[in-house]
Amino acid sequence: MAAPTPVTTPDPPAPDGGLDAAVRVRRGDLVLDAALTARPGQVVAVLGPNGAGKTTLLRALAGLVPLVAGRVVVGGQVLDDVDAGVRVPAYRRGVGLLPQDHLLLPHLDARDNVAFGPRAQGLPRRRAREVADRWLAAVGAAHLAAARPRALSGGQAQRVALARALAVRPALLLLDEPTAALDALARLEVRSLLREHLPRADGTGVLVTHDVLDALALADHLVVLETGRVVQEGPPAAVVAAPRTPFVAGLVGLNLWEATVHGVRVRLDGGGELVTAVAPARPGPVLVTVRPGAVRVARAPVGTADDAGTGPADGWPARLVGLEHQGQAVRLRLQPTGRAGAALLADVEPDRVAALSVGAPELWVQVPPQEVVLQPR
């Protein structure tokens, strides 16, 4: 009998383009242990707190920091393989790195800074300058062609550096916080330039950022790095919607706690208890997220969890320790005053702030059960 025709095919094996890396690096106290993969045409964003190892990861991929263990394959070419003793030097990798401090060559004008890479790839001077002019125009910096780096503003220098990185059309383009040093307007402009030019169809981009908007706007895949480890990854919108660490929750402005659930009772590991509208099938450890806009703040408990037929008053007493604007609302930072409770963010209408903050030594925070979102831990 003839074999049935398969109706689905498994994912293709790692393509001979793209990025396939698993690196271990030691730098001082940091042990970086991270894997990154991306198909050709994809951009991966790497997000993490200061000192997480993001720059070290880029430098390892660029061949500027030796691996202790692991392998880096770009576009089918093995650039590092510690077991096999392969280490392609940085200048022969065809990998573009846009470092945080952009490092334009000070004695060359913007055009020759951009033409430098194409020249090094063997283009004659005139052709390399034509390529440079095209890329300067593409990033809106044609008028800066004759300027030396010291005459450029931060945003202008960043555009020229971006043109320089793109002009060599690397198989792997590494960008270290390309929008960090820019003011809000320049950041928007550079972000839309990146969206337009990143990546080329058969190349891969890795973008280190502190800004979750960069990840949402520019990346296909988001990797969160903390103390040298990947703690969460996935499509950016999915990571942002369901943070699994306080760092990510803080970035997107959600409250997040580790807790243990028994029926509808959610006991926070750090103290305090919430009630959930939907009891998970099994008791056990969970992550709890709550939108700041869902937190009720009042001078005294309002109703009780008895409304849901579940027991005594929920919530906990807290004290106001900070206030900031958050869109149309005011975001309150609250610290528990007793042992039963957790610090949290709450968004309230501006006209309620005076009533809550003037002369109230203690407030009461509560979360409606339907706003308590649980994920397995």
Ligand SMILES: Nc1ncnc2c1ncn2[C@@H]1O[C@H](COP(=O)(O)OP(=O)(O)OP(=O)(O)O)[C@@H](O)[C@H]1O
């Ligand atoms: N050359 C070095 N010598 C010693 N330790 C280093 C070196 N480079 C990095 N480290 C260590 O690695 C840690 C991570 O550095 P890295 O610059 O990769 O972090 P990062 O995530 O990019 O941080 P930031 O967001 O602040 O740029 C540092 O805190 C330091 O402990």
